[in-house]
Amino acid sequence: MPDSMFSIPDPVAIPVVGAGSTYPVGRIFCVGRNYAAHAAEMGHDVDREAPFYFTKSAPNAILTGATVPYPPGTENFHHEMELAVAIGKPVFQANSEQAWDAVYAYGCALDMTRRDLQIRERNKQRPWDLGKDLENGAVFAPLTRATDWSPEDDKRIHLSVNGKLRQDAKLDELIWKIDEIISHLSGFYHLRPGDLILTGTPAGVGPVQAGDVIEGGIDGLQPIRLSLSDAE
Ligand code: MN
Numbered sequence: 588m589p590d591s592m593f594s595i596p597d598p599v600a601i602p603v604v605g606a607g608s609t610y611p612v613g614r615i616f617c618v619g620r621n622y623a624a625h626a627a628e629m630g631h632d633v634d635r636e637a638p639f640y641f642t643k644s645a646p647n648a649i650l651t652g653a654t655v656p657y658p659p660g661t662e663n664f665h666h667e668m669e670l671a672v673a674i675g676k677p678v679f680q681a682n683s684e685q686a687w688d689a690v691y692a693y694g695c696a697l698d699m700t701r702r703d704l705q706i707r708e709r710n711k712q713r714p715w716d717l718g719k720d721l722e723n724g725a726v727f728a729p730l731t732r733a734t735d736w737s738p739e740d741d742k743r744i745h746l747s748v749n750g751k752l753r754q755d756a757k758l759d760e761l762i763w764k765i766d767e768i769i770s771h772l773s774g775f776y777h778l779r780p781g782d783l784i785l786t787g788t789p790a791g792v793g794p795v796q797a798g799d800v801i802e803g804g805i806d807g808l809q810p811i812r813l814s815l816s817d818a819e
Contacts (some may be wrong), residue, residue, distance in 0.1 A: 598781075599648045601673075602729040603692055604809060610673055610692065613781025615643040615725050616772060617669075617698055621762050621787025628790050638763045638771055641715050643698075643785075648725040651695075654814040655723040657797045661701035666795055667788035668746035668754045668803040668811075670738065671696035672765055673730055674782040678773050686769035689778065692730035693738065695803055695811035696785050699724045702794070725785070728811035736807050738765055746803040748795055756789030758805070763787075 600609035618640060620626040623633040649655065658664060675691025698719070705718025738758050746754040763771070768784060776782075795801060797817045804810040
């Protein structure tokens, strides 16, 4: 085998509460419009059409606590607070039981979005990549294993900017539940360890500016935090 021409950075590895090893970020699948009130604020009717997805590149992922520059090319950079699901074993065409069994852990995540570009692309029926797959655009807090935490019940999901509450909802407002998402998505992909699924954001998304501090949480999970500095 010839040597590689160059090396690329190792994937981001997410700490896992109480575990001796970290969870490397592989593929990042994101569910669109999975809370009714957020679908409405984005101008869409609520429906039970099949879930849809976009992806973020693993090298664009970062860990909680970072300070990153306001990204280029946007004048409307938005926060989206989400529950992330980390896959722990290979699963394909899963039923509900197999879907739950494939979950290794859960964590808080931010789906940072260049909203102006996303909407421009959407209106032209183009892919959302410029709006969604930006550098530092997927943020992960430490994971909590599925043996220690469950998305059942009415756990609260929330996000504040500079201490002011922006997003505040319950996980039971998810239109597509965790097992339903994994069942559906695994009909198209052989899901495997390293795959992370961002399950969608509740209502209350909005713009952030250089100097802002974004803090989010989900009951029982490790909190998440992102700070924005001036554009480069
Ligand atoms: Mn999202």
